[in-house]
Amino acid sequence: MSEIELKDIIKKENLVYERSKVMTDNVLSFCPGCGHGTAHRLVAEVIEEMDIQSETIGVSPVGCSVLMYNFMDIDMQQAAHGRAPAVATAIKRVMPEKFVFTYQGDGDLAAIGTAETIHACNRGENITIIFINNGIYGMTGGQMAPTTLPGMPASTCPFGRDVEIMGNPLKITELISQLAGVYYVTRQSVHTPRNVRSAKKAIKKAFENQKLNRGVSFIEIVSNCNSGWKLSPVAANKWMEENMFPFYPLGDIKVDGEIVSK
Amino acid sequence: MEKELRLMKGNEAIAEAAIRSGADAYFGYPITPQSEVIEYLMLQKPYETTGMVVLQAESEVAAINMVYGAAACGRMAMTSSSSPGISLKQEGISYIAGAELPCLILNVVRGGPGLGTIQPSQSDYFQSTKGGGHGDYRLIVLAPASVQEMFDFVELGFDLAFKYRNPVMIQSDGIIGQMMEKVELGPQKPRRKPEDIAKQCPWATTGKPVTRGHNIITSLDLVAANQEKFNLKLIEKYKTIREKEVRYELINCDDAEYILVAYGSSARLCMKAMDLLRAKGIKVGIVRLITLFPFPSKILNELAGKVKGFLAVEMSAGQMVEDVELAVKCKAPVEHFGRLGGMIPSPEEIVEALEQKIIGG
Amino acid sequence: MAKIRGAIVVDIEKCKGCGVCIPACPNDVLELAKEVNGKGYNYCYMKKPEECIGCANCAIVCPDGVISVYKVKVA
Numbered sequence: 001m002s003e004i005e006l007k008d009i010i011k012k013e014n015l016v017y018e019r020s021k022v023m024t025d026n027v028l029s030f031c032p033g034c035g036h037g038t039a040h041r042l043v044a045e046v047i048e049e050m051d052i053q054s055e056t057i058g059v060s061p062v063g064c065s066v067l068m069y070n071f072m073d074i075d076m077q078q079a080a081h082g083r084a085p086a087v088a089t090a091i092k093r094v095m096p097e098k099f100v101f102t103y104q105g106d107g108d109l110a111a112i113g114t115a116e117t118i119h120a121c122n123r124g125e126n127i128t129i130i131f132i133n134n135g136i137y138g139m140t141g142g143q144m145a146p147t148t149l150p151g152m153p154a155s156t157c158p159f160g161r162d163v164e165i166m167g168n169p170l171k172i173t174e175l176i177s178q179l180a181g182v183y184y185v186t187r188q189s190v191h192t193p194r195n196v197r198s199a200k201k202a203i204k205k206a207f208e209n210q211k212l213n214r215g216v217s218f219i220e221i222v223s224n225c226n227s228g229w230k231l232s233p234v235a236a237n238k239w240m241e242e243n244m245f246p247f248y249p250l251g252d253i254k255v256d257g258e259i260v261s262k
Numbered sequence: 263m264e265k266e267l268r269l270m271k272g273n274e275a276i277a278e279a280a281i282r283s284g285a286d287a288y289f290g291y292p293i294t295p296q297s298e299v300i301e302y303l304m305l306q307k308p309y310e311t312t313g314m315v316v317l318q319a320e321s322e323v324a325a326i327n328m329v330y331g332a333a334a335c336g337r338m339a340m341t342s343s344s345s346p347g348i349s350l351k352q353e354g355i356s357y358i359a360g361a362e363l364p365c366l367i368l369n370v371v372r373g374g375p376g377l378g379t380i381q382p383s384q385s386d387y388f389q390s391t392k393g394g395g396h397g398d399y400r401l402i403v404l405a406p407a408s409v410q411e412m413f414d415f416v417e418l419g420f421d422l423a424f425k426y427r428n429p430v431m432i433q434s435d436g437i438i439g440q441m442m443e444k445v446e447l448g449p450q451k452p453r454r455k456p457e458d459i460a461k462q463c464p465w466a467t468t469g470k471p472v473t474r475g476h477n478i479i480t481s482l483d484l485v486a487a488n489q490e491k492f493n494l495k496l497i498e499k500y501k502t503i504r505e506k507e508v509r510y511e512l513i514n515c516d517d518a519e520y521i522l523v524a525y526g527s528s529a530r531l532c533m534k535a536m537d538l539l540r541a542k543g544i545k546v547g548i549v550r551l552i553t554l555f556p557f558p559s560k561i562l563n564e565l566a567g568k569v570k571g572f573l574a575v576e577m578s579a580g581q582m583v584e585d586v587e588l589a590v591k592c593k594a595p596v597e598h599f600g601r602l603g604g605m606i607p608s609p610e611e612i613v614e615a616l617e618q619k620i621i622g623g
Numbered sequence: 624m625a626k627i628r629g630a631i632v633v634d635i636e637k638c639k640g641c642g643v644c645i646p647a648c649p650n651d652v653l654e655l656a657k658e659v660n661g662k663g664y665n666y667c668y669m670k671k672p673e674e675c676i677g678c679a680n681c682a683i684v685c686p687d688g689v690i691s692v693y694k695v696k697v698a
Contacts, residue, residue, distance in 0.1 A: 030687075079331075087334075
């Protein structure tokens, strides 16, 4: 067996993976280890693979991913807090042939924007919604989110979420899966290679569904917020597996318009 | 060509004008006294004829954000509501102004505050002309005084909105919205094609072709120095609008010793009051505002050097009168007369107010 | 039998040293450097480059997309 030097491996013809060309060169503004970056990248990769860069319009929310438009090399609009599904509704209605997606955090989608989320879903807008659930308000500094787990501390529930006082976390993904206008609902994560591959497949399906004109494709990505959770990135991913996944179990919830029986 | 005349409500005229001006989208939510706008559109089904999108949103908040989404695609998008609904839209309007998007917003004003009343009022003047939502911004505000102007101001409004990349508001009221008058309809204009939109709105988010960089519609800039620069750019734009887009009508001002300043329904009431006063030998003229922003300060200031006083007549507790005072700069007395909460002043009351507050004052 | 050899190139200045790539590697190739980049992060590098099979697991979990992967069959 002949030995081979690194310089002979690192050649253009041997390249098997690189950052998507549908991303800009800007350095992502997220904290180290944040799943937002991975989710951004998957959206970009799907757009690149489907060759729909010129036909895609994205809507970024208020929150950590507000600057998504700086990282994605596609036309994008930044929406008011929670309003992305209404904004996306209009984009798709005036340009039905385009691919339209929103990218929203838990505060944006499941608290302040609950009405816009539910009604866009219920109308069956032919869009893709990507929902990043990390159980906390990251951008504003770690406050309680609609999806903060019972007992989980945040800066506005420093002793842990007491459901007697603060109410229950909202499983909005299960809720919207019940709506007739929703065609595809799945819950994914992006913290391991296996999960990344699965999430990417789901995002691709969600974009391809827009060609069918059957309604909303909704992808929840349970993700980490190591800064907000006050854990190292790797420890945050472990905490997520042990605490978030039992409450927000991964897997398909509704496929091709049919609820997946458990 | 024979004129196309029709008897219609102000709210219907707005809707018909939207279709005929080639608008791309209307998003609304029912509220009295303007629900006829969306009702008329749904009856006409322009989505089957011109391809115009008409959608009843889940709230005024959603509707204005739909306008944001469509406007950001370079589309001619509009919404309509009445006072409480316009309050709800303010967040979205601020974002639209901050993102420099063109759109048309109709406010068929009713009495407030709060749920107030469904009767006509002009108590949203501050909200319309001083910004309304958060941040330093202005709307171009048109004030129709007839059903014909409701029709005409739709096309004018869209033209101004696209010319300046700025939201335009038509501030009407419950009288103009609900009353029926003869309207001469303009011709049906075709909707712009995607290539026309790309040319007219190179900033629009219609999908990034390889020939250009990606377009971003946002009102965010986290760098304070950049945000200040952007605000200065907006101020510069408003300055241009103030210089070029002031619209008003002078009625019998040449020999006038007293001026009634009014807009919309109040201006119509002032017409009768002026006749009554002139019959008494009192020389009264009217400055009817057509644009509330930009405000016709210059002409009022010029008249201030010639007349004995101004009466600002508006169905509010005194909002426009502040701009009249600023324009007149203490060169002549300025007083206010208004009825509130949905009450409509009679011409006789206006006569009495002028006689007591200005002539006798 | 053909053997697969891989290699990664890390965009050192964009790496934030989060370490998420390290447990993703099936062959324990990666480590955070003792040195730091311009932003003060201990960036990722291949401590055992000869073990890399170019599976791209590290790259696909990298939140910042700073890893490029190369792969070649060696006779």
